[in-house]
Amino acid sequence: MTTDSAIxxxxxxxxxxxxxxxxxVAEMNDYQFKLAKLRGEFVWHAHEDTDEVFIVVEGEMTLEFRDRSVQLAAGEMYVVPRGVEHRPVAARECCVMLVEPRGTVNTGDAGGAYTAPNDVWV
Amino acid sequence: MTTDSAIxxxxxxxxxxxxxxxxxVAEMNDYQFKLAKLRGEFVWHAHEDTDEVFIVVEGEMTLEFRDRSVQLAAGEMYVVPRGVEHRPVAARECCVMLVEPRGTVNTGDAGGAYTAPNDVWV
Incomplete structure (x- = not known):
């Protein structure tokens, strides 16, 4: 989808x-830029076939890994390597932009109740 | 490159x-996230093989196309479709993050004096 104005x-x-x-919110080649609002603790999961980028737009969040955690605030980003288990956590609502290949499911290999419909445009 | 802290x-x-x-500043699969500082008028060019994403971090800029232009301010983004001629312009310094495949040259098919070394990390 192309538009005539900025996003x-x-x-x-x-x-x-x-x-x-x-x-x-946008597509680039076979990749998608997705906005998401996080609050609470997500499920542990991994994406076996792709890295996943988190860019924080508003608020703060933590990316928990099995051996460490990474704090992220607005204006910060992080690349979760493919195949690495992670769990996003946000004590208060945090707004992020994700970048990942079209078709990437939010819960990766974990499935479950948090699995969101894919390819939903804002 | 992976790090233990946010970017x-x-x-x-x-x-x-x-x-x-x-x-x-970061890589995701075979894509790169690049920071750039813009001021003045760049050269007209196109990237024949890829879309290119502009995300404005600080300041304001214009993406000129042959038939229109798109204004971008901090917190806004735009996807330049592959093969479409464009020219970034910024009256004052503007800081952006670009997202594009590793190996994408800043001047695309145009070449010339503005062509920057590729794959230079911050």
Whole structure:
């Protein structure tokens, strides 16, 4: 999808309120940029076939790994390597942009109740 | 390259001052995230093989196309479709993050004096 105007991330974030429910805002080749609102503790999971990028737009979050954790605040990003188990956690609502290949499922190999519909545009 | 801490975009931007000289800050699969400082008018060019994402971190810029232009401010992004001629312009310094496949040259098919060394990390 191409548009004639810039994609304003805060304006797009204002269009939905559900947590752990990524919304696509842009596509680049076979990759998607997705906005998501996080609050609480997600499920442990890994993406076997791809790295996954987190860019924090608003708030703070933690990426927990089995052996460490990484703190992220607005204006910070992190690349979760493929195959590495991780769990996003946010004490208060945190808004992020994810970058990953089209078709990447939010719960990766874990499945379960947090699995969101894929390819939903904001 | 993986790190144990978040990548702070403003901190990384403080590490260089050259305009039109993208610096890699992260890799995801075969894609790179690059920070760049823009000021003035770049050359018209296209990337025949890939879309290119602009995310504005600080300041304002314009993406000129042959038939229109798109204004971008901090917190906004745009996807330049593959093969489409464009020219980034910034009246004052503007800091952006680019997302594109590893190996993408900043001047695309145009070449010339603005062509920056590729794959230079910040």
């Amino acid at each position: 304003n991330l805060r304006n797009q974030l204002a269009k939905f309120s559900e947590h752990w429910s990524p919304r696509v | 702070n975009l403003r901190n990384q931007l403080a590490k260089f001052s050259e305009h039109w000289s993208p610096r890699v």
